[in-house]
Amino acid sequence: MQPNGWRALDQLGVASKLRKTANAIESGRFVAITDGKQKPIPLGGEVRCLRRMDLINVLAEDLPSNTIRFGCRVVSVELDPISSCPLLHLDDGGTIKAKIVIGCKGVHSVVASIVGLKKTGLYSIYVTRRFTRYENGHGRENEFVFMSKDGLHLGWLPVDDHLVYWFVIRKWTSPESRVTLAKDPMLLKSLIVKAMNDFPIEAIQMVSDSDLSTVQYTDIRYRPLWEILRRSFWKGAIVVAGDAMHAMAPFLTQGGAASLEDAVVLARCLAEKIKLSGDDDRGLRETSLSFEKSAVEEAFKQYSKERRARVFWLTMETFFIGSILGSSSGIIKLVIVLFMIIHFSDKIGHTRYDCGRL
Ligand SMILES: Cc1cc2nc3c(=O)[nH]c(=O)nc-3n(C[C@H](O)[C@H](O)[C@H](O)COP(=O)(O)OP(=O)(O)OC[C@H]3O[C@@H](n4cnc5c(N)ncnc54)[C@H](O)[C@@H]3O)c2cc1C
Known part of the structure; x- marks a missing residue:
């Protein structure tokens, strides 16, 4: 949720409750895997990764029964x-x-x-996204990280001290591959992990450790x-x-x-x-x-x-x-x-x- 979203949530009177559910993200960083070059990603103000369910619950709680x-x-x-x-x-x-x-x-x-x-319309791109939970804390900065190599883009940011949200953006190669990937989360996850072989080990571990049942294929429409x-x-x-x-x-x-x-x-x-x-x-x-x-x-x-x-x-x-x-x-x-x-x-x-x- 970006600063303009927080302005709207403030108007709706639910922003202060939601701030308690997610850490404030303090910085952003882009990493090119091929040459290791890094550059900052500007954030522009208050950014937090809200769980959809928290947002929906908080909005629903304030409505008359x-x-x-x-x-x-x-x-x-x-x-x-x-x-x-x-x-x-x-x-x-x-x-x-x-x-x-x-x-x-x-x-x-x-x-x-x-x-x-x-x-x-439908993009020839799909997104896989999920949470990875670290029972003893993830120990990461409150930072948004985005990494790319050969058409595989991985982003992540912490929700709180135990939960990290990550997403992978890739192109599907044919309408058939799109249908297969949407139906088979195990195949989807293993293809992503395989394609990430040059990525930092903690990034590969984060994707590998996510609960398979929650790995989700999403078509991108516009x-x-x-x-x-x-x-x-x-x-x-x-x-x-x-x-x-x-x-x-x-x-x-x-x-x-x-x-x-x-x-x-x-x-x-x-x-x-x-x-x-x-x-x-x-x-x-x-x-x-x-x-x-x-x-x-x-x-x-x-x-x-x-x-x-x-x-x-x-x-x-x-x-x-x-x-x-x-x-x-x-x-x-x-x-x-x-x-x-x-x-x-x-x-x-x-x-x-x-x-x-x-
Ligand atoms: C991979 C991905 C990542 C994203 N990341 C971000 C992000 O970081 N920040 C951001 O601001 N946005 C992000 N978005 C966009 C954001 O998720 C959507 O813009 C937002 O959810 C739109 O909200 P909505 O209420 O219009 O629709 P939806 O969230 O799709 O909600 C529609 C609701 O209608 C209900 N519904 C559906 N059909 C019926 C029916 N027939 N009868 C009754 N109810 C029905 C559904 O159950 C659902 O509750 C992302 C989207 C994707 C796909």
Whole structure:
């Protein structure tokens, strides 16, 4: 979680609880395995490696009871032809008639297609990521380390004094190899360890010692730039947020933080346009929302405008980093690097963004 994400978490009122779950990362370092050269990676402020579960639990704890319904899978969404209200069809056969739908179910969003977004693209790169636990403490610095050799990129950073998060980025060689790797974590892990033969021994040990059952293959998807630039993010009382809106690959490690920014901006836009009535102490479920349809649409319009500009630049920067990592052509890499020197000379500019007050 980068500084802009912490700003959003501060606004959501949960940052102080989350700070207790993860060490502050103090520095970053890149190591080229081939020649051993090292250079610092600028961090730009507060960076901590949050466990997804800690983030979700802390956000959920602060909601009124019964706000979340578990085990509830939405299979399709449509606008009621008579009332124009969104109807959510569930996999148990049930239907929810909603006042507002915020579609944030990730890269495979059914809501995204309703508002007019097309399918996400697929990089020829995959990521394997996991935790390694050291019962007696890992003894490492609170440092983000990134190492590369021959198209294998390994990064790690500690979560706390016992847990280290690591990830490996590699290209898949064919659609068949992609399917095989996704199904076979043992093969995935052994191929990575084999390819790491020149890496420092503690790095190889860290990958080898991770629990096999938790080694995970992840395809990397992205929303193309022209979709971010041209398509609508809302329709009627339906809007998208998070990866459903701007899946952007993890090369800038900004997808989650940008999703939290979405939450703050969307809440602010809605609060400015619609009124909450009822007794808040009884919880949101008993609080009635009164609003004009046009007020919601105005809020979504404002939200889309604010977020389009922000996620356009994030998506572009991420896309170029992905192209450098994924391309085998030296000329293409050189052209992209030159373009990035011009447009993204401030390497931590994306972390300075402030999504504003709730
Ligand atoms: C390898 C990797 C590393 C990353 N590293 C970083 C990083 O360091 N920093 C960062 O900021 N971001 C990072 N990201 C990006 C980040 O994980 C995403 O941007 C973020 O999780 C998006 O959040 P989301 O809520 O939009 O979607 P998701 O996190 O995908 O959540 C979607 C939710 O919707 C639920 N859902 C799915 N389908 C349905 C359905 N049909 N009905 C009901 N519910 C449903 C799911 O259960 C899930 O809870 C990384 C991503 C990857 C792949």
